[in-house]
Amino acid sequence: MINIVVFASGSGTNFQAIIDAIESGQINGRIVGLVTNKKDIQAIDRAQKHNINHKYLTPSDFSSYPDYVKALLRQLEEWDTQLIALAGYMIKVPSEIIDKYENRIVNIHPSLLPKYGGKGFYGMNVHQAVISNDEPESGCTVHLVTEEYDQGPILGQRKVPVRKSDDPESLAQRILKEEHKLFPEVIAKLADQLNEKSNT
Numbered sequence: 454m455i456n457i458v459v460f461a462s463g464s465g466t467n468f469q470a471i472i473d474a475i476e477s478g479q480i481n482g483r484i485v486g487l488v489t490n491k492k493d494i495q496a497i498d499r500a501q502k503h504n505i506n507h508k509y510l511t512p513s514d515f516s517s518y519p520d521y522v523k524a525l526l527r528q529l530e531e532w533d534t535q536l537i538a539l540a541g542y543m544i545k546v547p548s549e550i551i552d553k554y555e556n557r558i559v560n561i562h563p564s565l566l567p568k569y570g571g572k573g574f575y576g577m578n579v580h581q582a583v584i585s586n587d588e589p590e591s592g593c594t595v596h597l598v599t600e601e602y603d604q605g606p607i608l609g610q611r612k613v614p615v616r617k618s619d620d621p622e623s624l625a626q627r628i629l630k631e632e633h634k635l636f637p638e639v640i641a642k643l644a645d646q647l648n649e650k651s652n653t
Contacts, residue, residue: 455482455535455647457640460542461489465496466629467540467561467636472503474637482644485532488525490544506532512544522547529554535647538640539598543575548600558598559643561636563628565610566594570603580621580628590614591624593632595639609639 457480459468468487474480487500487507500507508528515521526549529537539546539560551558562570564579569591574582583591592612597605611631615624 455644455651456485456533457482457536457538457644458486458488458529458532458534459484459496459538459540460546461487461494461496461540462491462543463494463496463541465494465499465540467538467632468496469499470633470637471538471540471640472499472505474641479637480641480644481648482536482640485534486528488528488542490542496540518547522549525550526553536640536643537598538636540636545602546598551598551600556597557643557647559595559608559636559639560598560603560605561632562594562596562603563591563625563632564594565590565592565612566596566603566607570594572602574603577621577625580624583615584619584621584624588615591628593628593635595635608643609635611635 459471461468475482484505487496487505489496489507489509490511492509497507510525512518512521537554537558564570569579569582590612592610594607595609596607599605613627613631
């Protein structure tokens, strides 16, 4: 079983979807830790409920950015991390982490990348832009994380139609339901690949 660390900044519904997929046997792995850059968020409550270690780490709490990066690297090493899943994580992952865990960091994004990705396209901003541009469909994308926001190789997508009656909130809700299916599916495949590698 591979060791998965989840990074989250909010309610953690995608974090919960991963937990549920592990408990049902869909993902051959275990969540060894949760990293957050915010306190008092629902994701931490979910971690506590499922006896998952969590660590609050944010750059502003350190005297320098390199100190923050060192602390984050140390924590990931302590947990013997093999795969990192970004589940609504709202700050940029340091390049040192991306280098160390190359091709082993995945993110879920609430649009059909490459459309509506990159800096500034997060949360409701994405859904508002999709509606404003009269897009016939939207959806979600799971991709590998690279130095450039939302530009890593795409691992999976789910589509939903954009309805005339949609506002950003209603579109977000429908896409979120698809995220909760897609993210565990992709993580399950990656976990299988990593398990195979470690057994050869």
